[in-house]
Amino acid sequence: MVGEAVSSRDLILGRLRAAIADGTDPVRVPRDYRREGTADLDLLVERLTDYRARVHRVPETAVADTVAGILPASATVVVPPGLSAAWLPPTVTALRDDGLDNARIAAADGVVTAAAVAVVETGTVVLDGSPDQGRRVLSLLPDLHICVVRAAQVVAGVPAALGRLSPHRPLTWISGPSATSDIELNRVEGVHGPRTLHVVLLS
Amino acid sequence: MPATAPGGVGQLRGEEPFPAAARRALADAQLRRNLGHATATIRAKSGAVIAEVPDWEQLRAAGSAIKADVLARLPELLEQLEARVTAAGGVVHWAADANEANRIVTDLVRATGSDRVIKVKSMATQEIGLNEALEAAGIIPVETDLAELIVQLGDDRPSHILVPAIHRNRAEIREIFLRAMPGVDRALTDEPADLAAAARRFLRQTFLSTSVAVSGANFAVAETGTLAVVESEGNGRMCLTLPETLITVMGVEKVVPTWRDLEVFLQLLPRASTGERMNPYTSMWTGVTPGDGPQAFHLVLLDNGRSAVLADGVGRQALHCIRCSACLNVCPVYERTGGHAYGSVYPGPIGAVLSPQLTGVADNASLPYASSLCGACYDACPVKINIPELLVHLRDQVPHPRGESVAMAAAAYTMDHPALFAAAQRAARLSRLAGRRGRGLPPPLSGWTAGRDLPEPPVETFREWWAKR
Numbered sequence: 001m002v003g004e005a006v007s008s009r010d011l012i013l014g015r016l017r018a019a020i021a022d023g024t025d026p027v028r029v030p031r032d033y034r035r036e037g038t039a040d041l042d043l044l045v046e047r048l049t050d051y052r053a054r055v056h057r058v059p060e061t062a063v064a065d066t067v068a069g070i071l072p073a074s075a076t077v078v079v080p081p082g083l084s085a086a087w088l089p090p091t092v093t094a095l096r097d098d099g100l101d102n103a104r105i106a107a108a109d110g111v112v113t114a115a116a117v118a119v120v121e122t123g124t125v126v127l128d129g130s131p132d133q134g135r136r137v138l139s140l141l142p143d144l145h146i147c148v149v150r151a152a153q154v155v156a157g158v159p160a161a162l163g164r165l166s167p168h169r170p171l172t173w174i175s176g177p178s179a180t181s182d183i184e185l186n187r188v189e190g191v192h193g194p195r196t197l198h199v200v201l202l203s
Numbered sequence: 204m205p206a207t208a209p210g211g212v213g214q215l216r217g218e219e220p221f222p223a224a225a226r227r228a229l230a231d232a233q234l235r236r237n238l239g240h241a242t243a244t245i246r247a248k249s250g251a252v253i254a255e256v257p258d259w260e261q262l263r264a265a266g267s268a269i270k271a272d273v274l275a276r277l278p279e280l281l282e283q284l285e286a287r288v289t290a291a292g293g294v295v296h297w298a299a300d301a302n303e304a305n306r307i308v309t310d311l312v313r314a315t316g317s318d319r320v321i322k323v324k325s326m327a328t329q330e331i332g333l334n335e336a337l338e339a340a341g342i343i344p345v346e347t348d349l350a351e352l353i354v355q356l357g358d359d360r361p362s363h364i365l366v367p368a369i370h371r372n373r374a375e376i377r378e379i380f381l382r383a384m385p386g387v388d389r390a391l392t393d394e395p396a397d398l399a400a401a402a403r404r405f406l407r408q409t410f411l412s413t414s415v416a417v418s419g420a421n422f423a424v425a426e427t428g429t430l431a432v433v434e435s436e437g438n439g440r441m442c443l444t445l446p447e448t449l450i451t452v453m454g455v456e457k458v459v460p461t462w463r464d465l466e467v468f469l470q471l472l473p474r475a476s477t478g479e480r481m482n483p484y485t486s487m488w489t490g491v492t493p494g495d496g497p498q499a500f501h502l503v504l505l506d507n508g509r510s511a512v513l514a515d516g517v518g519r520q521a522l523h524c525i526r527c528s529a530c531l532n533v534c535p536v537y538e539r540t541g542g543h544a545y546g547s548v549y550p551g552p553i554g555a556v557l558s559p560q561l562t563g564v565a566d567n568a569s570l571p572y573a574s575s576l577c578g579a580c581y582d583a584c585p586v587k588i589n590i591p592e593l594l595v596h597l598r599d600q601v602p603h604p605r606g607e608s609v610a611m612a613a614a615a616y617t618m619d620h621p622a623l624f625a626a627a628q629r630a631a632r633l634s635r636l637a638g639r640r641g642r643g644l645p646p647p648l649s650g651w652t653a654g655r656d657l658p659e660p661p662v663e664t665f666r667e668w669w670a671k672r
Contacts, residue, residue: 008297008298008303009297011299012299012455012510013278013281015205016278017278018205018514019513019519020274020513024275025275026272027272029272030265033467034257035466047480102445122473122481123481124481137495140437140441140444157470158469158470159463159466162463162469167424167429167462168291168427170487170489170495170496172440172485172486173481174483175480175481175484178435178437178483178484182348182350182368183373184237184241184244185240185241185248185366185369186395188396190396190403191402191403191436191437192347192403192410192436192437192438193436193437194437
């Protein structure tokens with residue numbers, strides 16, 4: 001089995017080398033597209049809203065009240081291990097993730113996470129698995145996701161976002177709630193991921 | 204020697220030539236209505252979000268150049284990717300063709316002890332016929348993309364790269380669900396939100412109880428070993444996150460050199476394909492992350508004819524393709540025939556150039572002609588694949604019937620000899636008298652005019668008119 005795998009590797013690489021053996025010119029990639037821009041918070045709100053995320057612009061001291069306004073009293077929320085306790089209202093039951101099983105995560109009313117980066121032009125928030133964002137499954141199974149974004153995490157476009165992210169972490173880019181356009185190209189929110197996305201933008 | 208994709212396995216060859224399949228599709232009024240609505244909608248959305256980007260042409264140029272660079276040094280980039288994925292805890296496998304890829308995946312699934320896999324839509328696994336191979340081995344593949352589910356439950360074939368069930372409208376989808384979805388609510392309406400909710404309920408338990416997933420990949424970064432999957436519904440996230448084992452099957456051309464290169468393709472792909480500024484979900488992972496997601500990751504690198512495409516200096520640009528499907532949505536031929544007529548999982552203009560190259564032109568000889576050469580696909584392509592140039596290039600390689608070459612040689616000889624040419628023109632005029640006007644050439648040349656308009660011979664030729672002056 002191992003011998004077979006090695007030979008296919010050599011076979012394929014040999015074929016590919018032969019295919020370009022006639023010589024190909026080195027290619028210079030033009031990078032004259034935009035790589036910088038302004039992190040316009042108003043535009044971020046507009047773009048997030050356009051993709052049916054619900055946006056709340058509040059000071060950091062008001063996060064807990066905002067969360068309380070979104071979730072009914074006695075709701076159960078999953079939270080990553082490193083999330084600031086000050087962001088959670090006393091009205092909700094917080095399940096801090098210490099290896100919760102999938103059934104408990106899926107049964108929660110919602111999840112509250114921080115973010116790593118937000119992209120203005122595309123209306124995207126990116127999670128990178130840091131302690132205040134947690135495992136990927138946390139923001140996937142509950143039907144409602146509240147994502148808290150600091151103004152300093154907002155960048156103009158995709159190039160700036162990639163520049164801030166580490167490829168060695170698992171990354172989830174989220175643009176609005178889960179959606180499909182498979183039925184007559186009508187956008188329908190909520191297929192398998194959270195059907196509701198709230199972004200709490202601190203400013 | 205470069206080798207093409209093997210026959211008898213996978214879905215790159217149709218059962219009949221394009222003209223025959225297209226004729227049947229053209230007679231289906233429902234299909235044409237569904238397609239016309241869908242392609243017009245997506246063209247409008249895509250055009251609007253592309254217009255928002257002031258540097259779209261610069262991004263296209265960069266995307267095209269990155270892909271040309273990839274092809275120029277593909278072996279070294281793949282070796283680099285293999286090293287990085289391995290260092291990050293993944294296992295890399297090499298599959299020379301569809302049979303080998305199917306065998307590798309089947310063995311990997313068997314080794315886990317699972318008899319079921321969840322799948323996120325992947326062109327590569329459709330290309331190699333992985334579902335059929337898994338089923339033959341007693342393993343149930345569950346497609347989790349809504350459109351793929353519609354196709355699978357309808358015992359149908361995908362007809363579009365991006366929206367595989369584009370040929371079905373909501374009423375047809377409701378009928379399929381009522382007929383084939385176990386446990387479906389009989390009160391299901393044909394509202395898209397209601398249909399999507401039915402799929403959500405149907406698949407949830409499968410997601411949570413299946414330990415192996417199979418995915419494709421949109422991009423793989425050689426520099427870091429990072430894989431990326433771009434999707435909308437969250438079914439991709441489910442497959443990439445929940446199972447213990449993840450098996451990703453990827454065509455070798457999907458590698459990009461650097462992390463930074465993603466900044467180009469993540470801008471080009473969603474706007475060109477779904478007409479969104481960004482697709483709802485993009486997942487990126489590098490090997491295995493302890494405590495988060497699958498703890499076993501296998502990457503299967505697939506050739507299956509790609510080295511043969513690479514060996515053609517003109518044809519290789521088809522390997523730039525990022526599977527956005529923009530060319531399908533602007534193509535007047537696709538819009539009328541739909542995807543099934545192309546006989547391959549790669550339909551539309553890109554399919555007309557990619558499929559014949561992957562299989563060898565003789566196996567898909569009608570596809571280079573499945574185009575009007577209008578060039579709309581070239582304008583729409585976010586990585587600037589010159590599809591019309593490729594179509595003409597491939598037409599040259601199609602085996603032509605002997606009668607056609609004899610007729611062409613005779614025509615060339617006649618046009619080279621002015622007296623003969625004048626005589627031929629006078630003879631052509633006789634067809635007006637012979638009553639063949641508008642009926643094309645008589646047999647055996649009628650085959651040529653069956654698909655082409657024959658200009659009516661004039662009452663007086665230019666030479667005759669000139670001679671009188």
